[in-house]
Amino acid sequence: MDSLLKLESSAQLAPATVAGTLGISLLVYVLLVRSLRWRRYNAIHRQYEAKWKEGKLSVAEAQKVMHVSSLYDMPWLLVRALSFALFKTYAVPDVSKLLLQTRQLGSGAKVAKRYADTEILIQTWIGCPINGFFDPKISPDEKRPAEDPRASIAIARTNFIHSKYKTITNDQYLFTLGLFIMEPAAWAERFGWRSLSPMEKDAFFIFWKDVGEKMGITDIPKTLKELSDWCDNYAEANMVPNETNKEVAYHTTQELICAVPEAFGLKAFAERVVITLLDDKLRVAFMLPKQPRILHRVVAALLTTVGLFQGYLCLPRADNDSKGYPIDYNLPKPDASGDIRQRPAVYRSVPWYAPVPTGVLSRFWNNLLVSVGWYKTLPSAEFFPKGYRLEEIGPRSFENVGIDQVMLEAAKIQGCPITGPWQSKTSGKGLSY
Numbered sequence: 001m002d003s004l005l006k007l008e009s010s011a012q013l014a015p016a017t018v019a020g021t022l023g024i025s026l027l028v029y030v031l032l033v034r035s036l037r038w039r040r041y042n043a044i045h046r047q048y049e050a051k052w053k054e055g056k057l058s059v060a061e062a063q064k065v066m067h068v069s070s071l072y073d074m075p076w077l078l079v080r081a082l083s084f085a086l087f088k089t090y091a092v093p094d095v096s097k098l099l100l101q102t103r104q105l106g107s108g109a110k111v112a113k114r115y116a117d118t119e120i121l122i123q124t125w126i127g128c129p130i131n132g133f134f135d136p137k138i139s140p141d142e143k144r145p146a147e148d149p150r151a152s153i154a155i156a157r158t159n160f161i162h163s164k165y166k167t168i169t170n171d172q173y174l175f176t177l178g179l180f181i182m183e184p185a186a187w188a189e190r191f192g193w194r195s196l197s198p199m200e201k202d203a204f205f206i207f208w209k210d211v212g213e214k215m216g217i218t219d220i221p222k223t224l225k226e227l228s229d230w231c232d233n234y235a236e237a238n239m240v241p242n243e244t245n246k247e248v249a250y251h252t253t254q255e256l257i258c259a260v261p262e263a264f265g266l267k268a269f270a271e272r273v274v275i276t277l278l279d280d281k282l283r284v285a286f287m288l289p290k291q292p293r294i295l296h297r298v299v300a301a302l303l304t305t306v307g308l309f310q311g312y313l314c315l316p317r318a319d320n321d322s323k324g325y326p327i328d329y330n331l332p333k334p335d336a337s338g339d340i341r342q343r344p345a346v347y348r349s350v351p352w353y354a355p356v357p358t359g360v361l362s363r364f365w366n367n368l369l370v371s372v373g374w375y376k377t378l379p380s381a382e383f384f385p386k387g388y389r390l391e392e393i394g395p396r397s398f399e400n401v402g403i404d405q406v407m408l409e410a411a412k413i414q415g416c417p418i419t420g421p422w423q424s425k426t427s428g429k430g431l432s433y
Contacts, residue, residue, distance in 0.1 A: 002340045040068045052199045057208040060136035074192045081187035085179035091285035093242035107361045111251045112350035117393045119326045124154040127329030132414045140415035147420045153390040155214050156410035160193035160402045161394045177212045178231035191303040193311025239285045249286040258349035340421035341387030353388050354379040
């Protein structure tokens with residue numbers, strides 16, 4: 001009898017014991033994740049906060065601060081923030097009219113390449129060392145070649161492309177710059193597992209202000225607050241409804257949700273989700289319909305839940321992990337011929353720079369992606385399957401145009417020679433200033 005009572009007692013305690021063990025294990029795991037999640041944040045603030053308070057944070061150091069949130073803590077979210085920052089500029093009629101006139105965002109076919117190229121260039125500025133060296137304390141000089149000049153080459157190529165469009169005003173450039181600075185902090189505040197600290201917000205300003213100056217943007221306000229006020233005033237005066245805004249917004253939205261299937265109205269629903277991420281002024285400027293309040297709440301709750309899940313249950317990225325980021329910011333190696341080409345880490349609706357599939361499995365996989373709508377077409381020779389060099393990126397009309405000019409300006413921006421596999425492949429010689 002006593003034995004039976006003991007067995008019954010053990011059976012009753014077993015579920016409670018298992019539940020208690022699981023609960024303790026989960027608590028320990030959550031505490032471990034939280035500790036590791038804040039490790040980079042705490043380390044970067046210990047390293048640079050005193051210097052930042054003194055107003056002595058260099059551009060390269062600001063970039064290091066920015067990398068904590070952009071490359072490691074919330075890369076997926078902050079990449080989307082930059083996409084929507086650029087999207088916002090299309091609500092200015094003068095901008096949307098120019099994009100339609102140049103036919104760069106006037107059709108789905110060209111949107112894909114512009115989107116891919118723009119993302120590559122911008123993320124190269126962010127992910128690759130702005131001073132050309134892995135140590136932010138190094139100052140470039142004319143005798144020491146850059147270890148990684150990709151950021152300067154990307155800025156120089158962007159400047160070359162922009163130089164072909166004389167009607168873009170300084171205010172339009174400045175508005176775009178301001179959105180690149182402020183939108184990541186806004187998205188982190190709304191949907192991230194943590195907000196950006198004052199030092200991080202200022203680091204974004206210091207870094208992007210330097211990029212803006214290298215792009216020839218003038219009259220950049222001296223503080224983040226002044227820039228924020230300027231952007232608010234500009235948006236109030238210039239972000240107004242127009243049919244060209246609506247058309248460009250349509251093509252851009254279709255690119256953003258290209259992988260969503262048409263079946264069961266999923267793509268139409270995804271379009272509505274995108275609208276919920278726009279503030280009312282932006283939605284009106286794009287002439288888009290107002291969405292139900294419940295949909296706004298559901299989308300916000302979903303994104304917030306993803307952020308909480310990431311912050312409490314996902315271990316942080318490894319130091320060299322760039323998976324899911326638009327580019328591989330680790331230093332690439334030259335091929336057998338000495339050329340150095342790269343591919344995006346993520347392909348969009350049209351797989352620009354993707355290798356042509358040759359094996360049975362790769363062909364099957366790519367055909368499957370096309371059949372489900374992830375790609376609009378298969379990778380082919382038309383989409384530069386050998387990969388890209390930064391000095392060659394841009395509209396097809398600029399193909400093989402301005403290469404040496406870009407590399408010369410990149411050396412000036414970098415402040416040191418660009419040699420080795422990075423040098424111009426058109427002229428066959430390295431360029432310095």
